[in-house]
Amino acid sequence: xxxxxxxxVSGLVLLAQPAQSQTYPTxxxxxxxxxxxxxxxxxxxxxxxxxxxxxxxxxxxxxxRPGGNAFIAMGAGAKAAPDGYTLTxxxxxxxxxxxxxxxxxxxxxDDFAPIGTIxxxxxxxxxxxxxxxxxxxxxxAGAKAQPGRLSVGSxxxxxxxQIVLEWTALNTGTQFQHIPYKGGAPAAAALAGGDIPFxxxxxxxxxxxxxAGRLRVLAVTGARPSKFNPEWPTLQSQGVKDVDASNWTLLxxxxxxxxxxxxxxQAEVAKILAMPDVKERFAGxxxxxxxxxxxxxxxxxxxxxxxxxxxxxxxxxxxD
Amino acid sequence: xxxxxxxxxxxxxxxxxxxLIYCFVGCFLGTxxxxxxGIGPVATVAMLLPFTFGLGPAPALIMLAGIxxxxxxxxxxxxxxxxIPGESSSVITTLDGHQMARRGRAGPxxxxxxxxxxxxxxxxxxxxxxxxxxxxxxxxxxxxxxYFSLMxxxxxxxxVLARGSVIKAIAMVCFGILLGLVGTDVNSGxxxxxxxxxxxxxxxGFVALAxxxxxxxxxxxxxxxxxxxxxxxxxxxxxxxxxxxxxxxxWSIMRGTxxxxxxxxxxxxxxxxxxxxxxxxEKKIAKPxxxxxxxxxxxxxxPESANNAGAQTSFIPMLTLGxxxxxxxxxxxxxxxxxxxxxGPQVMTERPELFWGLVASMWVGNxxxxxxxxxxxxxxxxxxxxxxxxLYPAIFVFCCIGVFTxxxxxxxxxxxxxxxxxxxxxxKLDCEPAPLILGFILGPMMEEQMRxxxxxxxxxxxxxxxxxxxxxxxxAAAVMMLLIALPALRAKREVAMQE
Numbered sequence: 001x002x003x004x005x006x007x008x009v010s011g012l013v014l015l016a017q018p019a020q021s022q023t024y025p026t027x028x029x030x031x032x033x034x035x036x037x038x039x040x041x042x043x044x045x046x047x048x049x050x051x052x053x054x055x056x057x058x059x060x061x062x063x064x065r066p067g068g069n070a071f072i073a074m075g076a077g078a079k080a081a082p083d084g085y086t087l088t089x090x091x092x093x094x095x096x097x098x099x100x101x102x103x104x105x106x107x108x109x110d111d112f113a114p115i116g117t118i119x120x121x122x123x124x125x126x127x128x129x130x131x132x133x134x135x136x137x138x139x140x141a142g143a144k145a146q147p148g149r150l151s152v153g154s155x156x157x158x159x160x161x162q163i164v165l166e167w168t169a170l171n172t173g174t175q176f177q178h179i180p181y182k183g184g185a186p187a188a189a190a191l192a193g194g195d196i197p198f199x200x201x202x203x204x205x206x207x208x209x210x211x212a213g214r215l216r217v218l219a220v221t222g223a224r225p226s227k228f229n230p231e232w233p234t235l236q237s238q239g240v241k242d243v244d245a246s247n248w249t250l251l252x253x254x255x256x257x258x259x260x261x262x263x264x265x266q267a268e269v270a271k272i273l274a275m276p277d278v279k280e281r282f283a284g285x286x287x288x289x290x291x292x293x294x295x296x297x298x299x300x301x302x303x304x305x306x307x308x309x310x311x312x313x314x315x316x317x318x319x320d
Numbered sequence: 321x322x323x324x325x326x327x328x329x330x331x332x333x334x335x336x337x338x339x340l341i342y343c344f345v346g347c348f349l350g351t352x353x354x355x356x357x358g359i360g361p362v363a364t365v366a367m368l369l370p371f372t373f374g375l376g377p378a379p380a381l382i383m384l385a386g387i388x389x390x391x392x393x394x395x396x397x398x399x400x401x402x403x404i405p406g407e408s409s410s411v412i413t414t415l416d417g418h419q420m421a422r423r424g425r426a427g428p429x430x431x432x433x434x435x436x437x438x439x440x441x442x443x444x445x446x447x448x449x450x451x452x453x454x455x456x457x458x459x460x461x462x463x464x465x466x467y468f469s470l471m472x473x474x475x476x477x478x479x480v481l482a483r484g485s486v487i488k489a490i491a492m493v494c495f496g497i498l499l500g501l502v503g504t505d506v507n508s509g510x511x512x513x514x515x516x517x518x519x520x521x522x523x524x525g526f527v528a529l530a531x532x533x534x535x536x537x538x539x540x541x542x543x544x545x546x547x548x549x550x551x552x553x554x555x556x557x558x559x560x561x562x563x564x565x566x567x568x569x570x571w572s573i574m575r576g577t578x579x580x581x582x583x584x585x586x587x588x589x590x591x592x593x594x595x596x597x598x599x600x601x602e603k604k605i606a607k608p609x610x611x612x613x614x615x616x617x618x619x620x621x622x623p624e625s626a627n628n629a630g631a632q633t634s635f636i637p638m639l640t641l642g643x644x645x646x647x648x649x650x651x652x653x654x655x656x657x658x659x660x661x662x663x664g665p666q667v668m669t670e671r672p673e674l675f676w677g678l679v680a681s682m683w684v685g686n687x688x689x690x691x692x693x694x695x696x697x698x699x700x701x702x703x704x705x706x707x708x709x710x711l712y713p714a715i716f717v718f719c720c721i722g723v724f725t726x727x728x729x730x731x732x733x734x735x736x737x738x739x740x741x742x743x744x745x746x747x748k749l750d751c752e753p754a755p756l757i758l759g760f761i762l763g764p765m766m767e768e769q770m771r772x773x774x775x776x777x778x779x780x781x782x783x784x785x786x787x788x789x790x791x792x793x794x795x796a797a798a799v800m801m802l803l804i805a806l807p808a809l810r811a812k813r814e815v816a817m818q819e
Contacts, residue, residue: 037366038650043658050370064366065728068518069504072729075518106518151776157509179775182506182768185650189587189643193460196776204657208642208664281373285657318509 034070075106082256153199166315204286330676350390416619440625441686444632469793471766496759532739569621576625584630591630598626
């Protein structure tokens with residue numbers, strides 16, 4: 001009897017699954033954001049969320065749960081019911097750097113079912129315009145002449161920006177003084193005001209200051225030049241081997257979410273990211289949309305996490 | 321003259337029907353979220369962000385800006401009526417504002433807050449129009465050394481805030497600094513006093529602290545009184561400030577506006593510092609009879625003018641440099657970027673309709689807020705007629721909702737409960753919360769800036785004295801310390817002489 005019942009129940013579950021994903025979504029979808037409103041993860045969620053609502057007629061609620069090194073939102077996202085109604089918008093740091101910084105984590109990459117990459121924000125290595133440093137070579141020469149005496153600002157300890165700094169230092173045999181700030185805006189202000197000679201910033205926060213003649217961009221930190229400012233050279237083209245980093249975001253569902261729902265989300269999000277008006281909105285902030293499959297995202301995170309772990313260990317980076 | 325022409329052009333932009341409507345919507349929503357505990361301007365702006373996609377950049381910015389300075393107006397309402405500061409910059413308003421309400425002068429307190437804010441808003445708008453670029457340069461001159469010295473000055477001035485014992489005030493400042501140290505150290509990344517709780521890695525929330533020390537403690541303290549009658553009900557008093565009130569407060573409003581306009585341009589806590597500075601300044605120089613701490617109308621007029629002036633001038637770094645001075649501004653920059661505009665120095669020349677339209681709309685918005693708020697005062701004051709047995713539970717519930725909605729964390733409510741117990745003990749010991757709050761906010765900033773200054777200058781301490789602005793603040797702090805110490809010293813000597 002019990003066997004029959006089990007068979008019937010599991011049969012029903014099997015039957016219910018495709019039906020459930022066909023009608024999905026039937027209620028509001030929540031996107032957890034581990035950061036305060038205004039950051040790229042938040043804005044990306046709101047742009048994509050608005051379009052998902054248009055497509056599916058269900059409201060998308062963006063929930064900011066900042067803090068605790070993103071543990072709070074990421075932990076909640078990992079443990080949420082795997083029904084496709086609670087998603088998480090993470091940044092590369094949350095899935096590839098944080099795990100290398102902390103021994104105990106409330107989540108791991110395998111807790112998630114990857115939906116796809118969303119946006120890619122290039123970063124730049126910028127110098128104050130009143131300093132004598134015009135190129136990366138100038139700066140490296142300066143760092144070799146006075147090891148550890150050149151200050152480089154970043155939005156915080158353990159940020160992807162700091163990774164770029166330590167990665168560059170490791171690969172060129174130089175030393176810098178890392179000055180962490182509370183976020184990108186204060187770091188940009190400190191660089192524009194001349195408190196520090198260098199900072200590694202999002203290209204969107206450096207751009208206006210470059211136009212105003214306060215800052216000079218020495219290099220972009222990705223492997224390829226930015227689509228929006230092709231005139232800026234890459235670090236690699238200026239002799240800094242291997243360094244390739246940008247600040248990208250990704251959308252996740254909890255592990256165990258029915259494949260049909262993950263696929264439906266992936267397809268719709270990729271479609272949204274290819275829309276001209278969506279691209280334009282992201283481009284306004286100097287950000288590219290990068291639609292991908294879940295498998296591509298999975299491979300990218302695993303590769304990046306390995307690279308980051310090596311740098312974190314060699315440079316002895318501490319969390320923030 | 322050119323600026324006047326630009327302002328006229330801006331008014332032309334701001335006075336179109338579409339922009340007037342968005343300005344009104346922004347101001348109205350702002351007042352609403354300012355009064356309702358729990359939903360702050362940041363959450364409101366974030367929720368409205370997708371809605372602005374379809375608008376042009378000018379209406380979007382005008383509406384979002386309206387929410388921001390509208391919330392500053394609304395925040396003081398709860399501070400005065402029920403002793404709950406909605407925003408950090410209205411903490412200081414509770415000191416005399418709530419005392420006025422208890423003495424049946426809630427109407428004049430709310431009225432002077434609205435009128436002072438309006439006058440401050442008008443003047444600060446002109447400051448933005450005429451002096452934005454040079455003031456932005458001044459803001460950039462503030463490096464870590466300058467910030468550190470400003471904080472030292474602020475903390476020493478906090479002692480002046482105390483009504484009673486100087487020693488207790490110093491103790492409270494120190495306790496505030498200790499509470500502020502909980503969380504992750506920006507410079508080293510070390511977590512202090514975290515006890516393994518991820519919720520504590522970002523420190524103790526300001527809203528929980530403010531509600532525990534002001535709203536909840538106030539209610540608990542009132543429960544001690546045997547007299548359970550509807551106290552405020554019988555003494556509602558007049559609704560608007562009298563001409564005498566206006567005359568007494570006029571120069572306080574002017575001084576508050578001046579301080580607010582200057583301090584507002586500093587990114588990070590400018591408006592808050594402004595409200596504290598204005599109050600302390602007033603307390604020192606106001607003509608007798610002085611009843612600060614017991615419901616002096618000047619103690620409401622000055623900080624309220626200062627925080628509103630500061631709210632207006634904090635747009636300067638954003639508009640001229642593209643640097644947001646607080647989270648709400650960061651969101652507005654996000655909204656502009658989505659519209660394809662990179663906020664920065666070029667906005668003024670490339671998109672004059674945006675810059676001047678916004679500046680002019682601030683003035684229009686301030687007028688709307690005055691018109692919106694003055695008639696509401698009568699309604700707010702009637703709220704005080706609600707019996708205690710209904711009002712008190714409501715305050716408790718609103719405090720809990722307010723604390724919860726900041727980050728949607730249950731943990732913060734436990735924190736509120738714990739802090740309330742501490743706050744009550746301190747209240748019984750006659751220790752005042754205002755110096756504690758100032759220590760809580762300024763202490764960690766001071767540490768962060770000092771260590772950053774040291775790191776950038778490789779441990780050279782003379783940096784604090786060799787930079788002129790920094791040196792000036794340190795000297796002013798030293799003078800103030802002497803002023804505090806002198807009366808005590810003199811008293812001691814007199815005692816010694818008599819013997």
